[in-house]
Amino acid sequence: MTEQVFAHRPDPQPDATGHFGKFGGRFVPEALMAALDELDGAFRDAWSDPEFIAEYNRLQRTYTGRPSPLTDATRLAEAAGGARILLKREDLNHTGSHKINNVIGQALLTKRMGKTRVIAETGAGQHGVATATAAALLGLECVIYMGEVDTARQALNVARMELLGATVIPVTAGSRTLKDAINEAMRDWVTQLDTTHYLLGTVAGPAPFPEMVREFHAVIGDEARAQTLELTGKLPDAVAACVGGGSNAIGIFQAFLEDPDVALYGYEAGGEGVHTPRHAATLTGGSVGVLHGTRSYLLQDEDGQTIESHSISAGLDYPGVGPEHAFLRDTGRATYESVTDTEAMDAFALLCRTEGIIPAIESAHAIAGAVRLGNQLGPNATILVNLSGRGDKDVATAADWFGLTIESSSE
Amino acid sequence: MSRMAEVFAAARAEERAVLIGYMPAGYPTLAGSIALIETMVENGVDIVEVGLPYSDPLMDGPVIQLAVSKALAEGTKITDVMTTVEATAATGAPALVMSYWNPIERHGPEQFAADLEAAGGTGIITPDLTPEEAGPWMAATDHHVLDRIFLVAPSSTPERIQLVCRASSGFVYAASTMGVTGTRTSVSVKAHDLVERTRGATPLPICVGLGVSNGAQAAEVAEYADGVIVGSAFVSAFEKQDNAADGVHAVGALAADLAAGVRARARPTERLEMS
Numbered sequence A: 001m002t003e004q005v006f007a008h009r010p011d012p013q014p015d016a017t018g019h020f021g022k023f024g025g026r027f028v029p030e031a032l033m034a035a036l037d038e039l040d041g042a043f044r045d046a047w048s049d050p051e052f053i054a055e056y057n058r059l060q061r062t063y064t065g066r067p068s069p070l071t072d073a074t075r076l077a078e079a080a081g082g083a084r085i086l087l088k089r090e091d092l093n094h095t096g097s098h099k100i101n102n103v104i105g106q107a108l109l110t111k112r113m114g115k116t117r118v119i120a121e122t123g124a125g126q127h128g129v130a131t132a133t134a135a136a137l138l139g140l141e142c143v144i145y146m147g148e149v150d151t152a153r154q155a156l157n158v159a160r161m162e163l164l165g166a167t168v169i170p171v172t173a174g175s176r177t178l179k180d181a182i183n184e185a186m187r188d189w190v191t192q193l194d195t196t197h198y199l200l201g202t203v204a205g206p207a208p209f210p211e212m213v214r215e216f217h218a219v220i221g222d223e224a225r226a227q228t229l230e231l232t233g234k235l236p237d238a239v240a241a242c243v244g245g246g247s248n249a250i251g252i253f254q255a256f257l258e259d260p261d262v263a264l265y266g267y268e269a270g271g272e273g274v275h276t277p278r279h280a281a282t283l284t285g286g287s288v289g290v291l292h293g294t295r296s297y298l299l300q301d302e303d304g305q306t307i308e309s310h311s312i313s314a315g316l317d318y319p320g321v322g323p324e325h326a327f328l329r330d331t332g333r334a335t336y337e338s339v340t341d342t343e344a345m346d347a348f349a350l351l352c353r354t355e356g357i358i359p360a361i362e363s364a365h366a367i368a369g370a371v372r373l374g375n376q377l378g379p380n381a382t383i384l385v386n387l388s389g390r391g392d393k394d395v396a397t398a399a400d401w402f403g404l405t406i407e408s409s410s411e
Numbered sequence B: 001m002s003r004m005a006e007v008f009a010a011a012r013a014e015e016r017a018v019l020i021g022y023m024p025a026g027y028p029t030l031a032g033s034i035a036l037i038e039t040m041v042e043n044g045v046d047i048v049e050v051g052l053p054y055s056d057p058l059m060d061g062p063v064i065q066l067a068v069s070k071a072l073a074e075g076t077k078i079t080d081v082m083t084t085v086e087a088t089a090a091t092g093a094p095a096l097v098m099s100y101w102n103p104i105e106r107h108g109p110e111q112f113a114a115d116l117e118a119a120g121g122t123g124i125i126t127p128d129l130t131p132e133e134a135g136p137w138m139a140a141t142d143h144h145v146l147d148r149i150f151l152v153a154p155s156s157t158p159e160r161i162q163l164v165c166r167a168s169s170g171f172v173y174a175a176s177t178m179g180v181t182g183t184r185t186s187v188s189v190k191a192h193d194l195v196e197r198t199r200g201a202t203p204l205p206i207c208v209g210l211g212v213s214n215g216a217q218a219a220e221v222a223e224y225a226d227g228v229i230v231g232s233a234f235v236s237a238f239e240k241q242d243n244a245a246d247g248v249h250a251v252g253a254l255a256a257d258l259a260a261g262v263r264a265r266a267r268p269t270e271r272l273e274m275s
């Protein structure tokens, strides 16, 4: 099923200038425009070349481990009003999250463009680990920018990236989180366009990134749609995913956009609550503006200064969101809600105990959303959830949250 | 003729380049930034670029990042930027604002242009706005008769240079290098080539920015460009001093050095001595 990448996607978005309605576009220094044009051309050329697609599919099968399974979460379902819950197991991908889908695509594209170096931003470290992995696999030099706050709370992933041969540069500017890592990666990119590809990790940034990253993640929805049909004989009633920048959500939503009876739900990080200043819920608590090269919803003050986001989940701790989500929100095709730190951690514990799956805290937001949705839709409903990543990286955070103590084994 | 056009015409008559100096509003304080700008003008800066501090300045290097984060920590708002513009205009030098796009979009392009006009500003440089996304901005700046300055870069294709020049008024900003703001030991050779390529596309003055930090470099750029834009060097000159008085003095001295530099091209003998 991974062979027919374009199969059922008549989606006209974005338009030829990279806009999703009034969202998206390119708000970048002139110096980057030529590189974005080059990337756009290279992507379109590659993504219509059967050889490139075959190589992408081969790596997805033999290296990532695709297709990822669909798990019928029957014990979790009991806590979700009896609704049937199907988990799309992106946590079982090599490197532990959906991020690898996009990375394989862009890393192959990097080689095709004749570039030898990739740079990337990372928040939770999952995208950084995936990028470092693909760089090792394809023999590319790799530099990862990571906010200093995140290098501290995701120390395990820093070590993983370094083991894989990447250089991790802690970013000390601004709020020292994901948004500042993106700024720094852009600054690096503009000075080394000849050798370097900026391997952006989500469906945000200037065109063509939102579209390109979506296409490399569309495999999630393509597989999940077919698997759900095979298992249940019908389409799901709802699809649920967590939304940081929005890549795993777009990846699974994509296959269902043209199915009007399938409701699409995105769950943002509500942090300590959307009514407090400490959250990362851009679509439910933000306003329209421009950040990191694209027009979308973001957290900003009345002068257009970015407001620092907050979430227990580093991967959702971003004050912006991909422009296609802004479009899906405004057109009403998808619904976005927020999930607080507490709700997410409750769902984290629930999934551990009912299904024997330790989810990424990001993905726990989707689980919390699905439980909420199940209780609303009732026992006849089927909810497809994108379990975007595994929680190994979050064990220290979770132990801390639940009051467990971890003894250091090295002393 | 606009105030800025007069300045370019006067410099042309003196066979020299125009000196454009950047300073973020609110750095190190609101009053402090105004004092620095006054010193810059007194010592030969012809046109002032008042920076609007922004939380995510992705075209700026560490020096300006630090300065704008200090200005934001000081609580600098758009109204303070307008106050700084007013004070700048009072010196007699044309006042431009340099702003990333989002603060303008959030304030409302029409409102921003109206406020800037009311403050006596003459134009705006928007480093992350390209003509493709500038529709509402073109309308607002036309309505309020403000110069809108877009950038060309060494990577710009001939088609893009045409596009940028057609959208610009006042002057065209030639980014000398593929990179962010910051002082460099030498100004990229790409700058000269870019200015030549841009000449063919516009009768507007062409000013070179990114990397100029002293009089000798300014003289070099003044050989082929109509204006020399200096930012990070002014900020570092201030930042390096232990107290504000010394900082102001250092900024004044740098302005004088640069002002001599942009005049050096008219005196070939001096140029020989320098090299």
Ligand SMILES: Cc1ncc(COP(=O)(O)O)c(C=O)c1O
Pocket (backbone or CB within 6 Å): A097, A098, A123, A124, A125, A126, A127, A201, A202, A203, A242, A243, A244, A245, A246, A247, A248, A249, A314, A315, A316, A360, A362, A363, A388, A389, A390
């Ligand atoms: C497991 C996991 N899920 C979700 C996300 C959020 O990203 P996105 O919204 O682009 O899927 C991350 C980001 O690091 C992640 O690691």
